[in-house]
Each structure stands twice: as C-alpha cells, then as structure tokens.
Amino acid sequence: MRLLVMFDLPMETASQRREYRKFRKYLIKQGVFMLQESNYCKMVPNSSAGEFIVEGLRSNKPPEGSVQILKITEKQFAKMEYLVGHSINNVINDDRRLVIL
Numbered sequence: 001m002r003l004l005v006m007f008d009l010p011m012e013t014a015s016q017r018r019e020y021r022k023f024r025k026y027l028i029k030q031g032v033f034m035l036q037e038s039n040y041c042k043m044v045p046n047s048s049a050g051e052f053i054v055e056g057l058r059s060n061k062p063p064e065g066s067v068q069i070l071k072i073t074e075k076q077f078a079k080m081e082y083l084v085g086h087s088i089n090n091v092i093n094d095d096r097r098l099v100i101l
Contacts, residue, residue, distance in 0.1 A: 001043075001044055001045075001046070001047065001050055001071060001072065001073055001074060002041055002042065002043055002044070002071070002072050002073070002074060002076075002077045003032075003041070003042045003044060003050055003053055003054070003069055003070070003071055004035075004039065004040070004041055004069070004070040004071075004072065005027065005032060005039070005040040005041070005042070005057065005067065005068070005069055006038060006039050006040075006067075006068045006069075006070070007023070007038050007065060007066065007067040007068065008038060008065055008066050009023065009038075009062055009064065009065035009066075009067075010064050010065055016062075016064060019062035019063070019064070020062065022060075022062070023060060023061065023062050023067075026056075026060045027040050030042065030053060030056065041077075043074075047071070050071055054069055057069065
C-alpha cells in the first residue's frame with residue numbers, strides 16, 4: 001500500500017519556515033519521497049506499518065497548517081496518469097519497482 005502525504009504549511013515568518021523545514025526533513029528521514037512540491041509518497045508493506053508511519057506524522061506535525069494522508073493500494077497507485085509535456089516511457093510504475101532489502 002502507499003501513503004500519500006499532502007501538506008499546506010504557512011511560511012510567512014521565520015519560525016513557520018523553520019517548522020516547514022523540520023517537517024520536510026522528518027518526512028525524508030522516514031523514507032518518504034517527493035512526488036511534487038508538498039506531495040510526498042511512502043510505500044508500506046501493510047496497514048499496521050502504515051498506521052505506525054501515520055502516528056509518527058501526527059506527533060511531528062507542525063502546529064500550524066494542514067497535513068493530509070491518503071492510503072491507497074499499490075494497484076491504485078500504478079493507475080496514476082502522468083500528464084506532462086512529453087511522454088516518459090522509462091518510468092517503472094508497478095510492482096517491479098519494489099526493492100526488497
């Protein structure tokens with residue numbers, strides 16, 4: 001399954017920018033990768049592991065702004081359409097992308 005993390009955090013003051021950087025660094029440290037600016041994704045093996053990540057996000061969420069989490073299956077994620085200026089054919093976007101360490 002995949003966790004999609006979408007957030008909108010204020011960045012008007014120095015403390016808000018610091019909280020934004022701190023949250024973003026936490027996401028990267030947890031192995032969450034950026035899909036787009038303020039849209040991140042994490043692959044998890046099952047829902048209990050996903051719940052563990054969600055609890056960590058709850059405890060590290062900045063005091064201001066909103067953070068949204070969407071849980072989807074790998075099959076649903078693979079159906080995502082990429083609408084860009086030109087077609088990208090070398091992106092592996094299915095189960096073959098999974099690396100087991």
